[in-house]
Amino acid sequence: MEFSLKHKICFLCIMVLLPALCTSQDTFTSSRATYYGSPDCYGTPTGACGYGEYGRTVNDGQVSAVARLYRNGTGCGACYQVRCREPQHCSSDGVNAVVTDYGEGDRTDFIFSRRAYAKLASNPAAAERLFAYGVVEIEYRRIPCRFSGGANLVFKVHENSKYPEYLALVIQYVAGQNDITSVELWQEDCKQWRAMRRAYGAVWDTPNPPSGSINLRFQVSGRAGEKFVQANNAIPGDWKAGLSYETDIQLN
Incomplete structure (x- = not known):
């Protein structure tokens, strides 16, 4: 049985791309x-x-x-x-x-x-x-990053934060082979997500954070492409500088 032109093209693509896909992670x-x-x-x-x-x-x-x-x-x-x-x-x-x-x-x-x-x-x-x-x-x-005990993702309130007018966060225990490219918090009064600023390094901040518990979402860039991961009630309404808040999220 002869291959159609479409099948031949697909087979050629597989033969060309498969070695690169198999070896790229080992380079x-x-x-x-x-x-x-x-x-x-x-x-x-x-x-x-x-x-x-x-x-x-x-x-x-x-x-x-x-x-x-x-x-x-x-x-x-x-x-x-x-x-x-x-x-x-x-x-x-x-x-x-x-x-x-x-x-x-x-x-x-x-x-x-x-x-x-x-x-x-x-x-x-x-x-x-x-x-x-x-x-x-x-x-x-x-x-990929792997942490002992399969640690969940943690949001730490940076020591420079000042309750309630300035909030800075550091995301810890980002497992897998993932980059955090943006962080947003939910602004209930406007019914929209508001971007936090990358202050420096892994520190994200915002002036005048919402009152009450804070819902967060962050954009993850990894092997599977880009996606948003949401963490509801990630930060309690009475947050304190220097404290860490564990989520039930594990990236892989």
């Missing part, structure tokens, strides 16, 4: 990595993403500052597998790190916490050699 990009010092080898609570203590300890402190991958803050919270290009002294899997800060080095894409940098090595003795090198040749790829 590594070459770069360099270094590290920054901290008293306890964790991350820094003053990172440009605005995560605070979360940015210091998330992923067991295996975190990184990035330069071009920061993407004006959209890259905050993204996860990457990073491994050495030269296998000597290094493990084959490398480290899975979370982006929590912005930083520029000597042609580096990653500036790791000491905990993350040490994970590149095959053993503690090899880690000391990597620290002595200061900079290593690496390759990296983006991977």
Whole structure:
């Protein structure tokens, strides 16, 4: 039985596109990595993403500052597998790190916490050699974020918020391979969604937030395209600066 022209075109498309679809997620990009010092080898609570203590300890402190991958803050919270290009002294899997800060080095894409940098090595003795090198040749790829215990999405009210006239939020535990590209809150009196501003990094803010509990929705950009995810009553009416409010949402 002969294929019709339509079937031949479809078959050709599959043969051309399938290899790219199967390998695109496995493609590594070459770069360099270094590290920054901290008293306890964790991350820094003053990172440009605005995560605070979360940015210091998330992923067991295996975190990184990035330069071009920061993407004006959209890259905050993204996860990457990073491994050495030269296998000597290094493990084959490398480290899975979370982006929590912005930083520029000597042609580096990653500036790791000491905990993350040490994970590149095959053993503690090899880690000391990597620290002595200061900079290593690496390759990296983006991977889905996974948090221990399957953590739900959390909205943290930033410490700079002032009840009730100014609200700033940080979205934490964004699992999967997703970027938060916009955040909106429901304005009941106008019956419409009102956009929040990306203040910096992963911090979204608005003056004069609605009174009462606050419904939020945020736009997610990921492997499946873009979509809005809604969180009703995400922030209570008596919200307080510095407190975190867990949702029942898990992105994947």
